[in-house]
Amino acid sequence: MQLSRDALLRAYRQMKVIREFEERLHVDIQTGEIAGFTHLYCGQEAVAVGVCEHLSVEDKIVSTHRGHGHCLAKGCDVNGMMKEIWGSREGLCKGKGGSMHIADIDKGMLGANGIVGAGSPIAVGAGIACKIDGKGHVAITFSGDGACNQGTTFEAMNMAVVTKAATIFVFENNHYSEHTGFEYAVGTNKDIASRAEAFGMKVWRGDGTDFFSVFETMREVLEYVRVPGNGPAAVEFDTERFFGHFEGDPQRYRGPGELDRIREMRDCLKNFRKSVTDAKLLTHEDLDALDAEVLEAIEESVRQAKAADRPTAEDVLTDVYISY
Amino acid sequence: MAKMMYREAVVSTIAEEMARDENVVCLGEDIVGGMGTPGGPEAIGGIWSTSTGLFGKFGADRVIDTPISESAIMGAAAGLALSGKRPIAELMFADFIGVSLDQIWNQLAKFRYMFGGKTKCPAVIRMAYGAGYNAAAQHSQAVHQILTGMPGLKVVMPSTPDDVKGLLRTAIRDDDPVIFLEHKALYGMKGEVSDDPDYMIPFGHARLTRAGQDVTIVSTGLLLGFCEAVADKLAAEGIGCDVIDLRTTSPLDEETILDSVEVTGRFIVVDEAPPRCSLGADICALVAEKAFASLKAPPLSINPPHTPVPFARELETAYLPSVDKIEAAVRKVLSYR
Numbered sequence: 001m002q003l004s005r006d007a008l009l010r011a012y013r014q015m016k017v018i019r020e021f022e023e024r025l026h027v028d029i030q031t032g033e034i035a036g037f038t039h040l041y042c043g044q045e046a047v048a049v050g051v052c053e054h055l056s057v058e059d060k061i062v063s064t065h066r067g068h069g070h071c072l073a074k075g076c077d078v079n080g081m082m083k084e085i086w087g088s089r090e091g092l093c094k095g096k097g098g099s100m101h102i103a104d105i106d107k108g109m110l111g112a113n114g115i116v117g118a119g120s121p122i123a124v125g126a127g128i129a130c131k132i133d134g135k136g137h138v139a140i141t142f143s144g145d146g147a148c149n150q151g152t153t154f155e156a157m158n159m160a161v162v163t164k165a166a167t168i169f170v171f172e173n174n175h176y177s178e179h180t181g182f183e184y185a186v187g188t189n190k191d192i193a194s195r196a197e198a199f200g201m202k203v204w205r206g207d208g209t210d211f212f213s214v215f216e217t218m219r220e221v222l223e224y225v226r227v228p229g230n231g232p233a234a235v236e237f238d239t240e241r242f243f244g245h246f247e248g249d250p251q252r253y254r255g256p257g258e259l260d261r262i263r264e265m266r267d268c269l270k271n272f273r274k275s276v277t278d279a280k281l282l283t284h285e286d287l288d289a290l291d292a293e294v295l296e297a298i299e300e301s302v303r304q305a306k307a308a309d310r311p312t313a314e315d316v317l318t319d320v321y322i323s324y
Numbered sequence: 325m326a327k328m329m330y331r332e333a334v335v336s337t338i339a340e341e342m343a344r345d346e347n348v349v350c351l352g353e354d355i356v357g358g359m360g361t362p363g364g365p366e367a368i369g370g371i372w373s374t375s376t377g378l379f380g381k382f383g384a385d386r387v388i389d390t391p392i393s394e395s396a397i398m399g400a401a402a403g404l405a406l407s408g409k410r411p412i413a414e415l416m417f418a419d420f421i422g423v424s425l426d427q428i429w430n431q432l433a434k435f436r437y438m439f440g441g442k443t444k445c446p447a448v449i450r451m452a453y454g455a456g457y458n459a460a461a462q463h464s465q466a467v468h469q470i471l472t473g474m475p476g477l478k479v480v481m482p483s484t485p486d487d488v489k490g491l492l493r494t495a496i497r498d499d500d501p502v503i504f505l506e507h508k509a510l511y512g513m514k515g516e517v518s519d520d521p522d523y524m525i526p527f528g529h530a531r532l533t534r535a536g537q538d539v540t541i542v543s544t545g546l547l548l549g550f551c552e553a554v555a556d557k558l559a560a561e562g563i564g565c566d567v568i569d570l571r572t573t574s575p576l577d578e579e580t581i582l583d584s585v586e587v588t589g590r591f592i593v594v595d596e597a598p599p600r601c602s603l604g605a606d607i608c609a610l611v612a613e614k615a616f617a618s619l620k621a622p623p624l625s626i627n628p629p630h631t632p633v634p635f636a637r638e639l640e641t642a643y644l645p646s647v648d649k650i651e652a653a654v655r656k657v658l659s660y661r
């Protein structure tokens with residue numbers, strides 16, 4: 001471990017923000033106050049944070065329908081995110097995008113995406129732009145074990161190799177594509193990274209419930225892809241989804257005790273806490289203080305979202321074109 | 325002014341804009357051609373010769389020959405546009421929107437709106453469309469009616485080399501995603517073209533190509549020439565036709581159409597796509613709704629039938645609107661009392 005105390009605190013805080021942001025959404029969605037479809041990222045925080053802690057605003061990411069974690073990890077404002085999901089005109093996308101379409105181009109966050117598998121081709125374009133600019137920046141696409149079966153993902157992997165795009169394919173294998181098991185839906189040797197390898201990419205694998213595994217793996221991946229001319233790479237992280245495919249999903253596909261077991265054994269926040277306290281890098285008091293601070297920040301974001309301006313009928317008509 | 329072909333207007337405009345702005349990049353299948361072959365790069369130069377010479381001038385970073393992966397091409401254009409570049413992506417045949425539509429419709433067209441107006445998406449998607457080559461159902465379609473119905477896209481349909489020059493330059497410099505539809509049967513058309521390096525034709529401004537008092541004919545693309553031939557023939561009989569080239573179907577120049585119908589009271593629209601939910605139906609509805617008091621005859625849309633594009637010469641000829649069919653339609657609206 002080479003991380004400073006500040007870097008460790010920051011990584012923990014980022015993961016905790018995602019966790020509490022979504023645990024709170026889970027509550028507020030049940031009251032009916034938040035409209036629409038919402039897909040929670042809880043359980044996978046170590047991946048988003050372990051990847052994005054390496055990135056600058058010049059590096060791009062492209063996300064998925066399960067995108068809150070990627071957005072927050074890449075630096076999207078918590079209050080702007082909460083307002084967006086509550087449908088406020090003060091939200092990051094003026095209430096026009098909602099949970100599945102949050103973007104913040106200035107932060108290098110090129111959009112969550114409601115279409116499974118649609119992000120990877122976009123990240124190839126962004127990675128070609130990085131290659132042309134030649135400054136060592138990269139574009140990262142997050143995909144799940146569902147998106148790994150989409151043709152767009154295959155096209156994107158091949159095109160990234162052919163064009164030597166500075167693109168990194170991060171596969172988050174949470175074992176469920178919507179409501180279908182990885183064991184059923186991924187027809188090859190139950191290994192997504194080997195698919196990327198077959199396209200000619202250098203690949204890595206890591207434990208997506210362990211921040212340090214993700215962070216150290218990504219250090220190597222990024223060292224490789226940031227070298228101009230090396231082209232793309234891929235990495236698969238094994239991880240867990242603590243909630244259903246969407247909020248309201250009865251999750252009848254889960255095994256007995258499965259959710260309790262993964263919450264107990266495969267929680268990246270618990271794992272992080274144990275690692276850093278066992279190694280005496282941080283104390284429980286340090287982390288408890290952050291927990292309290294984050295809970296208050298999330299509470300504040302909800303207060304702001306509830307009080308924020310609502311969009312009007314006139315707002316429907318703006319932002320379609322720059323000029324028409 | 326210089327005389328050049330429609331296809332030459334495409335490639336020369338791209339070259340001029342690439343020289344002017346280093347952020348302009350091209351991508352598509354075989355736009356270089358010959359990559360990875362004994363013949364070497366530019367052994368082909370694009371199957372429509374609309375990218376000939378670009379690779380030699382601008383290099384592999386900016387002239388990106390892609391595998392046959394239409395979704396990835398459209399998606400890469402989207403990613404380039406979000407990353408500060410100005411991509412010009414080519415779909416070899418417009419029919420291939422079928423395999424790439426998500427990236428056009430759900431991504432490119434919607435980014436600005438979904439993201440609350442906080443991004444621009446300056447991508448041009450060029451594609452060759454249209455019947456006339458006996459290329460049958462999957463390589464002959466007009467697709468403007470599909471794309472015109474999608475909020476967030478602009479749709480351009482040049483009918484002459486000069487319009488290619490002025491409209492393509494506008495498309496490349498535009499900050500919204502633009503669909504640029506090039507008719508296959510017009511690639512060899514020759515005409516005078518402006519050589520002003522900043523020559524641009526604004527979108528949403530139709531062009532009156534023939535003037536008359538009796539009938540309004542609206543069209544664009546290949547069929548515009550058919551309409552002009554009919555107007556010229558009827559002029560000899562003392563029948564005057566306004567022929568309006570739409571140039572862009574999104575945005576649509578309603579004013580020019582309605583101003584003409586107010587004078588003529590008789591209206592036909594000639595459209596290369598099938599009739600249901602078509603551009604023709606859309607403009608007939610516009611005229612019925614906004615120029616009702618001026619109408620002396622029902623507005624009429626001339627389209628191919630509600631069938632796929634057929635293969636055999638006799639069948640394709642029967643499928644497409646022809647000069648004879650257009651003339652018959654003009655006489656029909658004239659005969660209405």
